[in-house]
Amino acid sequence: MSDIFSDLQWRGLIHQTTADDFLPKWLSEGGRTVYAGFDPTADSLHVGSLLPLMLLRRFQKAGHRPIAIVGGATGMIGDPSGKSSERNLLSTEQLEANIAGIQVQMQKLLDFDAGDQSALLVNNNDWMKEFSYTAFLRDVGKNFPVNVMLGKDSVKSRLGSDAGLSYTEFSYMLLQAYDFVHLNKQYDCELQIGGSDQWGNVTAGIDLGRRMLSKQLYGMTCPLLTKTDGTKMGKTESGAIWLSSDRTSPYAFYQYWYNVADEDAGKCLRFLTELDHAEIEALDAARSEAPQKRESQTKLAEELTRLIHGDDGLKKAQLAKEIFFGAEIANLVDQDLADIFADVPSSELPMARLSEGLPMIDAFVEAGLSKSKGDARRTIQQGGAYVNNARREDVATTLGTDDLASESMLVLRSGKKKYALLRFVG
């Protein structure tokens, strides 16, 4: 594992570096300090941040010290890279809350208690807030030729567009560049990693290091995690896939990876898991021979869910998977059901309704699965109605307390995957 550079190369994680010939040896010696930046626009990271985060983890495992920097200051400004329009600014309180949430998630992937290789989480606002505007202009801004800045892709593309670019966002590059210089002075950090869209910002930091510190710093970018169709990984129709279980349940997280397209699976395994080369190649082979077995996707989902949500989260996701795909539901406890069906709408009804016999038609309407009794009747007649995952085709069915799946809950399903929970109270 000490030869991290060739591992990264094999995985396809190196898009560009500022020193192709130098870095392999330099990294193989261990003990370097490496940093990557994270966006604090929400109180949780999403799947898009997983790639750089895993990179830091790889570096740490290879004997280096990772620094994750959250842009408390830069988050207030907004990075124009890859953004087509000016970003909304965040309030200070919002940022602090976001950073706190992100910190919790990083602790799952990075070891913050590993002696001199301990990961660090720093907030660039801590040093930026003391910097006066004039001091910044004199010490930092002086080193930035505007013609060079104008040459950066992130700036060029925005200047050409109707959305334009504010002076604030134009200055973003200086802040990120200064981060690098600061981290070098403070922690002897010499390598910055980031997505390929960060190249301009990374090289800006390196230039600044040369001018301000007369030091040679290094940069490395990784490809962006995109699907074969060119869209971003980690987005679904219903929104982003988050690392926080409050925002994306472990089950939904598991399912996202399980449903990755065959063409994307190999890339995901390489980019995001720590499986060794032989195992990944074996999965590649299995995938092209028997794609229907979904071995790659299963492994991918397991590895990542365990990493983010722990063994416990993985177990829940797998139980949920079984249930969502056919297993009959019986003899469960409320808590388990509530966890499994966390993403499913639920409604409450008085227990009396059930004990005196609740027509199945009414149950489907109450649960919101059918928009009218006629609709419910049709669904049942067509064989699309399930109680606790058991198909019920008799329109006249009346449900009673015997039908409860747990102490107080009933699981209704319409069609293949539309679930609703009925909870009986009182």
Added chain:
RNA sequence: GGGGGGUUACCGAAGCGGUCAAACGGGACAGACUGUAAAUCUGUUGGCUCAGCCUUCGCAGGUUCGAAUCCUGCACCCCCCA
């Protein structure tokens, strides 16, 4: 200002006095198939106390045994002429 055309269920679009809860296409939903993929095939698609009843065809009235269909007024949209 004058002339003509339109307004139908989720969307598009037939229907032009009874056989209209309203053709057809799309979408959506369900079933089969399948790899939790794609495609395909089948069924359903106003409500209800469901072999029966009730409410829908821009809105309000009227004619008629009977109207989405005919008449009158109103609203909105489109086109042509000024």
